[in-house]
Structures are given as structure tokens and as C-alpha cells.
Amino acid sequence: MLKYVIKDCKLDKGAVEMSKDKYKIKSQKRTIPLIPLRGISVFPYMIVHFDVGRDKSIKALEEAMVNDSLVFLTTQKKANMDVPTKKDYYQVGTVCKIKQMLKLPGETIRVLVEGINRGRISETLREEPFFEVEVEEYVYELNSEDDKNIEAMMRLVLHNFSEYAKLENNISSDVITSIAEISEAGRFADVVSSYLFLKLENKQKILEAFNPYKRLELINVLIEEELDVLKIEEQIAQRVKSQINKVQKEYYLKEQIKAIYKELGEDEDIEQEVEEYIQKIKKSKMPKGVKEKATKEANRLLKMSPSSSESGVIRNYVEWLIELPWGKQTKDRLELKKSREILDADHYGLQDVKERILEFLAIRKLSNSMKGPILCLVGPPGVGKTSIAKSIARALSRKFVRMSLGGMRDEAEIRGHRRTYVGAIPGRIISSLKKTQSINPVFLLDEIDKINSDFKGDPASALLEVLDPEQNNTFTDHFLEVPFDLSKIMFITTANTLSTIPRPLLDRMEVIHVTSYTENEKFEISKRYLIPKQRKEHGLKEDNISISDKVVMEIIRRYTRESGVRGLERQIANIMRKSAKNMLENKIDNIKITSKNIKKYLGIPKYSYDVAEKEPQIGIVNGLAWTSVGGETLNIEVSVMSGKGKVQLTGKLGDVMKESAMTAITYIRSIASEYDINDKFYDEMDIHIHVPEGAIPKDGPSAGITMATAVTSALTKIPVDSSVAMTGEVTLRGRVLPIGGVKEKVLAAKRAGIKKVLLPYENKKDLEELEANIKRNMKFVFVKEMKEVLKEALLRENKNED
Numbered sequence: 001m002l003k004y005v006i007k008d009c010k011l012d013k014g015a016v017e018m019s020k021d022k023y024k025i026k027s028q029k030r031t032i033p034l035i036p037l038r039g040i041s042v043f044p045y046m047i048v049h050f051d052v053g054r055d056k057s058i059k060a061l062e063e064a065m066v067n068d069s070l071v072f073l074t075t076q077k078k079a080n081m082d083v084p085t086k087k088d089y090y091q092v093g094t095v096c097k098i099k100q101m102l103k104l105p106g107e108t109i110r111v112l113v114e115g116i117n118r119g120r121i122s123e124t125l126r127e128e129p130f131f132e133v134e135v136e137e138y139v140y141e142l143n144s145e146d147d148k149n150i151e152a153m154m155r156l157v158l159h160n161f162s163e164y165a166k167l168e169n170n171i172s173s174d175v176i177t178s179i180a181e182i183s184e185a186g187r188f189a190d191v192v193s194s195y196l197f198l199k200l201e202n203k204q205k206i207l208e209a210f211n212p213y214k215r216l217e218l219i220n221v222l223i224e225e226e227l228d229v230l231k232i233e234e235q236i237a238q239r240v241k242s243q244i245n246k247v248q249k250e251y252y253l254k255e256q257i258k259a260i261y262k263e264l265g266e267d268e269d270i271e272q273e274v275e276e277y278i279q280k281i282k283k284s285k286m287p288k289g290v291k292e293k294a295t296k297e298a299n300r301l302l303k304m305s306p307s308s309s310e311s312g313v314i315r316n317y318v319e320w321l322i323e324l325p326w327g328k329q330t331k332d333r334l335e336l337k338k339s340r341e342i343l344d345a346d347h348y349g350l351q352d353v354k355e356r357i358l359e360f361l362a363i364r365k366l367s368n369s370m371k372g373p374i375l376c377l378v379g380p381p382g383v384g385k386t387s388i389a390k391s392i393a394r395a396l397s398r399k400f401v402r403m404s405l406g407g408m409r410d411e412a413e414i415r416g417h418r419r420t421y422v423g424a425i426p427g428r429i430i431s432s433l434k435k436t437q438s439i440n441p442v443f444l445l446d447e448i449d450k451i452n453s454d455f456k457g458d459p460a461s462a463l464l465e466v467l468d469p470e471q472n473n474t475f476t477d478h479f480l481e482v483p484f485d486l487s488k489i490m491f492i493t494t495a496n497t498l499s500t501i502p503r504p505l506l507d508r509m510e511v512i513h514v515t516s517y518t519e520n521e522k523f524e525i526s527k528r529y530l531i532p533k534q535r536k537e538h539g540l541k542e543d544n545i546s547i548s549d550k551v552v553m554e555i556i557r558r559y560t561r562e563s564g565v566r567g568l569e570r571q572i573a574n575i576m577r578k579s580a581k582n583m584l585e586n587k588i589d590n591i592k593i594t595s596k597n598i599k600k601y602l603g604i605p606k607y608s609y610d611v612a613e614k615e616p617q618i619g620i621v622n623g624l625a626w627t628s629v630g631g632e633t634l635n636i637e638v639s640v641m642s643g644k645g646k647v648q649l650t651g652k653l654g655d656v657m658k659e660s661a662m663t664a665i666t667y668i669r670s671i672a673s674e675y676d677i678n679d680k681f682y683d684e685m686d687i688h689i690h691v692p693e694g695a696i697p698k699d700g701p702s703a704g705i706t707m708a709t710a711v712t713s714a715l716t717k718i719p720v721d722s723s724v725a726m727t728g729e730v731t732l733r734g735r736v737l738p739i740g741g742v743k744e745k746v747l748a749a750k751r752a753g754i755k756k757v758l759l760p761y762e763n764k765k766d767l768e769e770l771e772a773n774i775k776r777n778m779k780f781v782f783v784k785e786m787k788e789v790l791k792e793a794l795l796r797e798n799k800n801e802d
Contacts, residue, residue, distance in 0.1 A: 029122065033060035034072045034131035036089040038079040041203040044094055044115040045187055046194040053108045054082070060130035061101065061109060069098040072119065072135050075200060086131070091121045092208045095137060115190070118207060138210045140186055150185050153216040160223040161192055167230035171195055185212040189219055198222060254302070274298050277318050285327030290482045294321045313419060320426060320480065325433060329440040329488060333397035334365040346391035347384055348524050352512050353377065357392050360490075371469045374491045376448070376506070378498055379514030382564020385494040386446060392492065393442035401432045405459070406447035414462035416479035426479040429466060429486070440488040448505075449495035460502050467491055467508045515743050516563035516631075519751070520773060522556045523549070530569050538576040545579050547572075547593045554595060557751070558605035563744075575601045615722060616795050619714035622725035623706035624748055624757070626741030631748030633725060636691055636703065638710040643686030651691030654699025657707075660729065661689050664708035667734055667786060668715065675790075677715045687711060702739040704730035705758070705789045718794045725749045726758035726789060734786035738762035743770055750778060758783055758792055 035057045042048055052058055064071040074093030076084050100112035119135040126132045158180060165171035175195060182188040193206045193215075202222055209215035277298040281291055298318050304311050333339060336358055343354045353375075360373055377385040386402070393400035417424035425431065433439065451460050465471045466486060474483035493509060495501060517525065531547060560567040578601050579591045593601065623634040647665060649658055665687065672679055689707060705728040713720050727745050729737040738760040746767070749757050759767065761782040767775070783789050 028137050030070065030072075030095065030119070030135050030137065031125065031132065032067075032070050032072050032095065032135060033063045034074065034089075034093075034121075034133045035060050036076045036084050036131070037073055038076050039200070041075050041200060041207060042073045042094045042096060042113065042115050043190040043194045043203075043207065044117050045190050046094075046115040047099070047112070048115075049100075049110055049112040051104070051108050051110050053106070056128075056130045058107075058109060060132075061098070061111065063130060063132075064098055065101070070116075071096055071098060071113070072121075072133060073113065073115075074121075075204060086124045086127060090204055090208075092118065092204070093121075093135075094207070095119050095135060118210065140210065140212055150213060150216075153213065153220070154185060154188055157189070157192060157216055157220050157223065160220060160227065161195075163227055164196070164223050164230070167227065167234060168197070170197075185216065189215040192219055196222065196226070198226070270301055274301050277301075277322065280322045281318075284322060286321070287326075287483075290321065290326070293482055294318055297321075313424075317419060317479075320434070321482070323434055324430070324484070325437045325439050327439070328437055330398050330438050332361070332364055332440075333395065334361055336361055336365075339395040342395040343388075343391055346394070347388055348528060349517065349521050350384060350388055350514060353388055353392075353514065356510075356512060357395065361396070371473075371487045374467050374469065374493075374509050376493045376495060376501075376509035376511045377514050378495050378511055380496060380516055380563030382562055382566035383514050383517060384564065385514055386444065389442060389444040389492045389494075392490070396442065396490070398490070399436040399438045399441040400444070401436055401441045402444040402446060403428055403432060404446045406450040407452060408459045409452045411459050411462045412478070414459050414466065416477040418478045419481075424479055426477045429475075430477045430480065430484065433484075439485060440490070442490045442492060445491060445493040447495070448493040449497055449500045460505050463505055464508065467493075467505065469508075516747075517565060518743075518747055518771070518774060519553070519556055520771075522565055522568060523552055525565050526552050526556070526568060526572065530565065530572050534569065534573045534576045538573070538580050540576060540580060543590060544583065545576070545591045545593070547575065548595070550595055551593050551598055554598060554605075555602070558607055559602050561607045571602060616719035617722065618717055618719050619710055621706050621710040621713070621720050621793065622722070622749075622752070622754060623703050624725050624727040624745035625700065625702065626744050631741065631744030631746070633748050633752045633754070634691060634703070634706070636689065636706050636710045638690075638707075638714040639688045640681075640685050640711075640714045641688075642684065645681075645683045646686040648686065648688045649690075650688070651693070653691060656699050656701050657691075657703055660701060660704040661707050663732055664704060664711055664730055666732055667708060667730060668711055670732075671734070671787070675712060675716050677712075681715060685715075687714070701729040701737075702727045702741075702745075704728060705736055705783075705786060708786055709789055709793050712790060713794060716794070718796055720793050721756070721795055723753075723755040724758065724793050725752070725754040725756070726793065728758070728760040728783070728789075730786050736760045736783050736786060736789065742766040743774075746770060746774060746778075750774065755779060756781060756792070758789055760784075 035052065037050065040048070040050060052061060060071060072093055073096050074089045074091070076089050078088065081088055094115045095117050096113040096115050098111060098113055102110040104110055117137045117139060119137040121133045122136045123134040124131070125134060158176075161179070162176055165173075165176055179188065179191055179195075182191060189206075189212055193203065196203075196219070198206075206215060206218055206222075209218050278295055281294045281298065284291075286294065297314050300314055301311055339361055340354070340358060343357065347354075356373070356375065377388070379385060389402070390400055412427065414427045414429060416427035416430060426434075429443075432443070433441070445463075448463075451463075453460065465475055469487060472486040472489075475486045476483050498506060498511065527549075531552075532542075535542065535545065555571050556568060559571050562568070575593060579593070582591060583589070599605075619638040619640075621636050623636050625632045625634045647661070649661055653661075665682070668677065669682055672681070678684065689711070691703075705726055708730050709720060709726065712718075727739055729739060731737065742759065742763050743766070746757060755777075756779045758781050761784045764782050767780055781788075781792050783792070
């Protein structure tokens with residue numbers, strides 16, 4: 001009898017193998033029916049039942065029951081084969097005794113058998129109507145009952161099988177006790193094998209091991225392999241169990257927290273709220289990374305008190321992410337004709353802006369991948385920069401957003417506040433997109449030239465990312481901390497000047513200059529837009545009040561002085577108010593505004609434009625200047641007198657104009673001999689240069705040739721043609737340099753009755769862009785040298801004789 005537990009029992013692999021003479025081998029042959037089994041193996045001394053349903057197998061059973069109830073059971077190599085041949089089952093199997101048969105519904109028989117002995121097929125006698133084979137059985141008997149190698153091997157197998165039974169949990173201790181009582185090695189090995197959960201291939205190897213010692217060795221190796229697998233399974237099970245215990249613990253604690261909140265009167269269905277958030281997140285068109293972030297933040301609400309301040313911050317954050325217009329956009333109106341009609345109906349002029357928008361629409365119609373343009377409209381106040389942006393939105397059928405940047409100092413206005421701050425919110429760009437619920441609006445950034453900076457940051461630097469087409473598709477607001485695509489937005493910025501816009505920011509924008517309105521443009525705007533608008537706002541009808549064209553032009557010239565039309569609109573509104581009052585007081589139905597009664601409504605004219613001198617004058621030249629409200633004529637007067645070479649400049653001139661005056665005098669000294677000027681005039685004569693309206697500051701480089709002409713006229717006593725006006729800078733060598741504001745200066749010259757205008761040669765391209773009606777009845781001379789200016793302006797034949 002074997003002892004039950006032997007720890008650390010190992011068999012020396014170097015032990016001498018048992019020789020054949022220690023065994024007595026008996027063999028006998030039987031002719032019996034064969035049944036191939038699918039998926040099971042039967043060992044000797046093993047009692048097992050199985051179902052038989054195939055015709056061959058049923059006939060084999062019937063044959064066995066007729067004779068001695070013996071049947072040979074072997075295993076199919078492939079279990080899914082329904083009609084096996086002699087090549088499809090193993091040659092080694094078990095001779096079994098049929099103990100019981102039970103017929104089941106469906107022509108199936110349940111059979112109970114007991115394994116007797118293993119055997120090998122020596123010959124297949126027939127395959128139809130059932131398999132019948134000749135089986136050779138082998139029986140090994142030990143010659144010596146006291147063989148130590150067999151005893152050691154059996155103890156080792158029993159020890160490992162005991163460990164296997166503990167880990168498997170399906171084998172009772174009674175089984176181990178009964179196995180320990182078995183002293184015969186072959187039977188011991190077969191009984192142990194019947195309780196092992198092995199693959200069919202390994203069970204077949206055990207079955208084919210006729211030598212008991214070899215069989216025990218093989219069983220021991222397989223048990224040790226199974227022990228390794230079972231230990232790993234146990235480790236995995238322990239980890240899973242600990243995780244399940246952790247989940248159960250968390251659930252229990254959460255239920256306790258809910259009960260506590262309920263007792264405190266803070267019973268809020270937080271799980272339902274979080275579930276609603278998660279469903280909204282799933283339905284939204286957020287990118288994958290943003291969805292993960294939003295879901296993570298929403299789930300954090302389950303771990304904290306609903307009344308905590310942090311839960312309020314998280315709710316606010318998740319709601320912001322959900323309410324943003326991820327992937328929502330309006331469909332562009334791509335009909336160029338219709339868009340042009342809308343732009344023309346809303347605004348008169350501004351052709352450059354309109355053409356750029358129509359170009360964008362044309363490309364959008366051809367390619368959907370084009371990014372939104374970033375335009376910068378630069379021009380004086382009141383010329384329609386903001387209102388044209390609204391018209392662009394209407395023409396494109398997009399939503400419109402306006403954001404004023406004037407006086408902005410805090411970078412957080414653009415990028416938002418970080419969530420660590422109390423009351424943190426996203427920047428105004430993200431906030432505006434939330435309101436519009438569209439990712440492709442027309443976004444107006446007004447007064448971009450008036451941004452300031454202080455210790456809170458530089459908003460202009462924050463705008464670098466917003467207005468960069470290569471970066472704004474991943475704009476990251478400090479509050480959101482996730483990228484948001486701004487590339488589909490059409491950004492339009494406005495400015496009065498480019499000088500205060502940082503160069504890196506200016507480089508990201510496409511600049512379109514919106515120049516001052518001409519008198520004709522103001523007249524058309526008044527007739528088409530301003531008068532009908534003010535008439536409607538004041539409750540008047542078209543037949544209640546009429547304003548003649550002459551009056552409109554007089555209002556433009558004598559009651560306003562501006563680049564745009566805001567002042568003009570105010571004056572028209574003034575007329576409408578007084579007309580409405582007059583109609584009600586005097587009970588009249590119609591009022592006509594004429595040149596005779598205009599003063600009754602608007603008072604004495606506020607402005608008068610300079611008119612060119614009718615007669616040529618010595619030392620007086622018509623200059624042209626640009627101002628923020630348009631062009632102006634500027635008469636420059638020069639007087640010379642005996643003195644000590646002193647040069648005096650008056651009229652509140654800036655440094656640039658003073659330098660231009662000194663440059664002009666130096667140039668005149670270099671050409672004095674050509675114009676019969678006293679070579680010693682700079683030592684013997686004083687020169688006084690004056691620009692009228694001394695209370696108004698004046699500066700700029702474009703008065704150089706005007707001053708040089710006036711000084712030359714005063715020194716030579718040659719009068720200057722009063723119908724000539726000029727603008728341009730002069731160098732020490734007499735070259736005439738280009739200037740800006742050509743359109744405004746030409747308009748001022750036309751208004752003053754000037755017939756000839758001298759312009760730098762390089763400004764010829766600017767004149768070509770002007771409308772034909774502006775240039776009508778005017779002559780333009782383009783000059784490269786100062787001598788050409790003097791030739792055109794001085795009337796030498798009218799030189800006075802002293």
C-alpha cells in the first residue's frame with residue numbers, strides 16, 4: 001500500500017531503467033466489434049457512459065450483446081468526421097465490457113461500459129455493416145513485488161496528483177485516498193489518467209504506453225505541465241477576484257454616500273445627469289480626443305459631492321464642450337450673380353472688397369477645401385468697413401459675429417481663462433461661436449489697430465494663432481484645453497492705420513485699402529441709402545419731404561468735412577427731425593429743402609474749401625495734403641527780405657516738414673546760378689516760410705517740391721501759375737520722390753478749381769486707378785526732377801521788373 005503524501009519526492013532520472021526481465025508479458029488475441037469514439041478516451045478500469053447514434057456503431061453494439069458483451073473502443077483522430085474509415089481512428093484502444101444499454105428518443109442508445117484492458121489492432125476483419133477487428137491484448141505483470149523504482153515513481157505521481165487535485169477543485173479527497181490503496185502499477189497509472197483533464201492527444205499517448213513504468217513517467221510529466229498551467233490560472237483568478245472585490249467595495253461605498261447625501265437633503269440624481277452628459281457627448285461631432293476628455297470629466301462628477309465647488313466647475317466645462325458647434329456649419333451661397341446683387345444693394349463703391357469676396361466664392365464653388373480668407377480693411381472712419389462685413393455675411397448666407405478689439409489689454413479676452421481661476425470662462429472667440437452655433441461665420445475683428453498690452457499679456461500675440469491659416473485649425477483656448485478648428489471662419493479685421501499693427505500680425509492678413517469717398521460717391525450714397533433710411537426712421541414718407549440734388553452737394557461740401565458719411569448722415573437726420581416738427585406745428589404735408597432755406601435747418605455753413613488764386617502770385621504755391629478726413633489744398637507762402645541768412649518756419653509744422661524746407665533751400669543754393677539768384681542770398685537775406693491755419697498741426701514728406709517752388713519764386717520774383725497744384729518730396733539732388741494719398745489729393749485739387757496737377761512720376765500707377773469722372777477737365781504732369789516742376793509752375797515771361 002502506498003503512503004498518501006510524500007513531499008519533495010523526486011525520481012533520479014539517471015536511475016537504471018527497468019529491464020524486460022522484471023516484467024512478465026502476457027498477450028492474447030480477440031475478434032470483437034469496434035466502435036470509434038468522438039472526443040473521449042476510455043482507459044482500463046474506467047467506468048464511463050456515452051451515446052451511440054451512428055448505424056455502424058449501433059450494429060457493433062448489437063453484435064457485442066449477442067456474443068460476450070465485449071467491444072473495442074478507440075478514439076477518432078478527427079472528431080468532426082461522421083463516417084470514419086480504418087485510417088481515421090487510432091490503432092490502440094481499450095477492450096470494454098458493456099454493463100448497460102438504454103434506448104433514447106431519436107434512435108440514440110446510451111451505453112455504460114467498463115474498461116478491461118488496452119489492446120492494439122492487429123488486423124481489420126471487416127468494415128461493413130460494422131467494424132470488426134482482431135485485437136492483441138498485452139498484460140504486464142511485475143516479477144518482483146518489491147521494485148523500488150516503481151514504488152518511487154508511484155509515490156511521485158501520487159504527490160503531484162494530490163497537488164493537481166487541490167488546484168483543480170473537481171476531484172474529492174476520497175478519490176485520492178482510493179487511488180493510494182492501489183498497489184498494482186498499471187492499474188494505478190490508468191486510474192490516475194482517468195481523472196486528468198488532458199487533451200485527447202496526450203490521453204492517447206498514455207493509452208499507447210503499454211509499459212507501466214513508462215506510463216507512469218509520461219503521466220508525471222503531463223501532471224507537472226498541468227500544474228504549471230493551473231498555478232497561472234489561479235493567479236489570474238486571484239487578480240480578477242481582487243478586482244471584483246474592489247468594484248463591489250466601490251459600489252457599496254457609493255451607495256453609502258448616496259444615503260448620506262439623502263439624509264443631508266442633497267439627494268441629486270447625479271448618475272442620471274452624468275448619463276445625459278455622456279449621451280450628448282456621443283451624439284455630438286466632437287473629435288475622438290475631445291470626446292474622451294469630455295467623458296472623463298463627466299465621470300469625475302460621480303466621485304464628488306454635488307454641492308462641492310469643483311463639481312460646479314466640471315459641470316460648466318462639460319456643458320461648454322457639449323454646446324460648442326462641433327462640425328455645425330451653414331451652407332454657403334455660391335451664386336456669384338446673387339451675391340454681387342446683395343453687395344451692390346447694400347454698398348455703393350468699395351469695388352476692391354466686393355471683387356475679393358466674389359473671388360473667394362468662385363474658388364469655393366470649385367474647391368470645398370479652401371480655408372477662410374483673413375482680410376484687413378484699412379481706411380478712415382465712416383467709410384463702411386464694418387457695414388460691408390455684414391453685407392459679406394448676407395451675401396455668403398453665413399452668420400455674422402462682431403468683436404471689438406479697441407482698448408483690449410487682456411490676453412484672456414482671446415484665449416480665455418484657465419479653469420484654475422474662479423469664474424473662468426472661454427475667450428470671446430469661442431464664446432461667440434457658441435452663440436452662433438456655426439463654425440464658419442463671418443467674424444469681424446473691429447479696430448485691430450487699437451489693441452493695447454500690459455502686465456495681463458499681449459492680445460496681439462494671442463491673435464497670431466487665430467489669424468494664421470496654418471495654425472488656427474488647432475486653436476486651443478485656455479479654458480477648453482482641447483483644439484478647436486477656426487480654419488473655416490472668414491475673418492475680417494478693420495483698422496484706421498497700419499502703423500500701430502504689429503508686423504507679425506499684419507503679415508498674416510490680406511490688406512485691402514478702403515479710401516475716402518469722393519463727392520460723387522457721397523452724393524450717390526446719400527440719394528440711395530442715407531436719405532431713404534433717415535426718412536423711414538423718422539416716420540416720413542417720400543412725398544412728405546424732398547431734398548434737391550444741389551442741396552445734397554452743398555451739405556457734403558459746406559456742412560461736413562470727413563472721409564466717410566457719418567457726419568453727412570447726422571446732418572440729413574437733423575433735416576428730417578426739423579422737417580417732422582415743422583410739419584406737425586404748421587400742419588403741412590410736404591416740405592422742400594432748397595439752397596435758399598437750407599440755413600434754416602442746418603444753420604450757417606461750417607466749412608469752406610480753399611479756392612485757387614485767380615491771378616499768379618510770387619512766393620505763393622498751391623500744395624496738396626492728405627488728412628484723416630480726406631485731401632486738402634495747402635497754400636505755402638514765402639517772403640524774403642534783407643537780413644543775415646535766417647530761415648523761419650511757421651504754421652505749426654512737424655519735424656518732417658521742417659526737414660523738407662531745409663532740403664529745398666539747400667537744393668536752391670545748388671541751382672542758384674541757373675535762375676539768376678544771388679549766390680550770397682543765404683548770408684544776406686532772411687527767408688520766412690509760412691503755412692496758413694497755424695492752429696492745425698501739419699506734417700508729412702509730400703510738401704518738399706511745394707516749398708522749393710515757393711522759395712525759388714520768392715527769390716527770383718517769378719510768379720507761380722495759380723492753376724497749378726503739386727505734391728511730392730524732394731531730395732538734395734533734386735529728385736522727386738513718390739507720395740501717398742493720391743486720390744484724396746486729386747479730389748481736393750478738383751474741388752479748389754485746379755486745372756493742372758504735378759505728381760511724382762512713380763505715382764502714375766495710382767492715377768490710373770482713379771475713376772474717369774474725377775480726372776475729367778484736369779491735366780496731370782508727372783515729374784522726375786525738381787527742374788521739371790519749376791518749368792511747369794513758374795511763369796518766367798511774367799517776371800516783374802524791379
